[in-house]
Amino acid sequence: MDKTIVIATNNKGKAKEFKSLFNDYGYKVKTLHDFPEIGEIPETGNTFAENALQKASAISRELNTIVLADDSGLEVEALNNEPGIYSARYAGEHGNDQKNNEKLLKELKNVPKEERKANFHCTLVLVGPGRDPLFVEGNINGFILFSPKGENGFGYDPLFYIPSLEKSMGELTEAEKNKISHRAKAIKQLENHLDKWL
Numbered sequence: 001m002d003k004t005i006v007i008a009t010n011n012k013g014k015a016k017e018f019k020s021l022f023n024d025y026g027y028k029v030k031t032l033h034d035f036p037e038i039g040e041i042p043e044t045g046n047t048f049a050e051n052a053l054q055k056a057s058a059i060s061r062e063l064n065t066i067v068l069a070d071d072s073g074l075e076v077e078a079l080n081n082e083p084g085i086y087s088a089r090y091a092g093e094h095g096n097d098q099k100n101n102e103k104l105l106k107e108l109k110n111v112p113k114e115e116r117k118a119n120f121h122c123t124l125v126l127v128g129p130g131r132d133p134l135f136v137e138g139n140i141n142g143f144i145l146f147s148p149k150g151e152n153g154f155g156y157d158p159l160f161y162i163p164s165l166e167k168s169m170g171e172l173t174e175a176e177k178n179k180i181s182h183r184a185k186a187i188k189q190l191e192n193h194l195d196k197w198l
Helices: 012-023 048-063 084-089 097-107 174-180 182-197
Strands: 004-007 028-031 067-076 117-127 134-144 160-162
Touching: 004 012, 004 048, 012 028, 012 174, 012 182, 048 067, 048 084, 048 117, 048 134, 067 084, 067 097, 067 182, 084 097, 117 182, 134 182, 174 182
Parallel strands: 004 028, 004 067
Antiparallel strands: 067 117, 117 134, 134 160
16 A cells, blocks of 8 residues: 555645654655645635645545645634634734734733633544545643743744643644644544544
């Protein structure tokens, strides 16, 4: 069996997380960087699951292979679970981490520490020719800091504080993050179903 999985992303940070997690299972991971002919796939769903399925299905049809797509984001309780599905483009421009973080801090300016509860959510969907889609999800709870801490990770990681570790996600090593992140938890769920699904 050709153990190749196409990860539906151009995000280098995300691809790196999947590569290190999937290498353990003997999978060769390719990303959209390997298929420049695939253009931008619109994400018009109203939920993480809808967006992930939309992406995975479109690419799987085009490449006739197994595709793993994720849609993940940050949900902040005090902001009615925003930015949610708009996490990557919260400040308007897709994937501008600095602007997104600045906007988040501005929105939470007068919100006290105990009301800055947040959740990192990840929905993964695995799609392949002639198979039913497999959905799994993972979550990690924390708080939004008043200023960024740590140089690691990407996105909102430096603002997301995990009380049990007394560190922000941006202060974790890649190995630490791969043990506890919302994506790691979703991948653990995926593992439980993978043999049967494949």
